[in-house]
Amino acid sequence: MKFTRRHFIKNSLFLGSSLLFSPLSLHAGPKNRIRWIPAYEKLEMEGKLVQKIKQADAYFENCQLCPRKCGVNRKKGEKGFCRAPVKPVIFSYHPHFGEEMSLVGEKGSGAIFFSNCNLRCVFCQNWPISHEGRGKEIGDEDLADMMLHLQKIGCHNINLVTPTHVMPNILSATRTALKKGLHIPLVYNTSGYERLEVLKLLDGIIDIYMPDMKYMDTDKASKYSAGASDYPEVTKKAILEMHRQVGVLKLDKRGIAIRGVIIRHLVMPNRVAGTEKLVKWMAETLPKSTYVNIMAQYRVEYKAYDHPEIARGITAQEFLEAMDSAEKYGLTNLDPQSVALRNFYRHRRSN
Ligand code: SF4
Secondary structure (H helix, E strand, C coil), X not given: CCCCHHHHHHHCXXXXXXXXXXXXXXXXXXXXXCCCCCXXXXXXXXXXXXXXXXXXXXXXXXXXXXXXXXXXCHHHCCCCCCCCCCCCEEEEEEEECCCCHHHHCCCCEEEEEECCCCCCCCCCCCHHHHCCCCCEECCHHHHHHHHHHHHHCCCCCEEEECCHHHHHHHHHHHHHHHHCCCCCCEEEEECCCCCHXXXXXXXXCCCEEEEECCCCCHHHHHHHXXXXXXXXXXXXXXXXXXXXXXXXXXXXXXXXEEEEEEEEEECCHHHCCCHHHHHXXXXXXXXXXXXXXXXXCCCCCCCHHHCXXXXXXXXXXXXXXHHHHHHHCCCCCECHHHHHHHHHHHHHHHC
């Protein structure tokens, strides 16, 4: 049965709430305002986007889209580590209000949740989507329609959640949507486990990169992310490349993100995530004004119960220690919600 947008909307778990929001264009406002142009539109104007789409599509025949480098032919139905087919599988798409404030704005971040994942962490907070691949398989044209729908209802960006294994589909859908009027930034919301070669293909297409930096130690990465011992080195290089492409986060006059890097780091129990090493590396390698979100919302999910070291939530003390490290190394652009939580815990401790 052909999967239509109407069908998807009916089955999406979250979309109902999105229908409450009225349209808002990123470019709405005074007639003489200069229109902000997304990177992918500039690339299309230069005639280079179509070539990148062809190069990306070729990856499916010998899949090397991520550092797992499975080499499977996804066009022939073969599946690699991520178990993803050649078409994108979508769990849901909707305005998301739980992201960073500069992505959410008034109308929400236009999140598209792709099923399957190339990292597969034991503590995955989205495990029914990422590990079990729940969702609907769709075509690239449908994906383009979803992007346009999110823009139409006022979302400030297209937030591509776990995009690595479907990057070629995203590029193809972006060009289709561009021809029909897409003009808001793409947010590449990734685990950070990305190949440099693939990121270079995205140069000039993505305006906002939002990588995780999950661990700084190879043994932790291997243990909790399915043998990905190279995660720390690979992700550090990936973040440097992302920064080279788009730089420090820039906001428009309304405080909405339009270009740059947002680094996310989830504090884990028992210093598993290596927060101090991360902030030291950032302070020594990137501008101190790099936006970093040190997150406190770790919870025990999926198979984390099998690992005593991570089978509990974090304490206020562990979060404060992480935030104190960021301060100690001079990072100046910490996520405001993390700062507010830090201030709350500090206040509570001092009373
Ligand atoms: S995207 Fe999937 S199939 Fe391709 S290399 Fe990565 S894990 Fe393997």
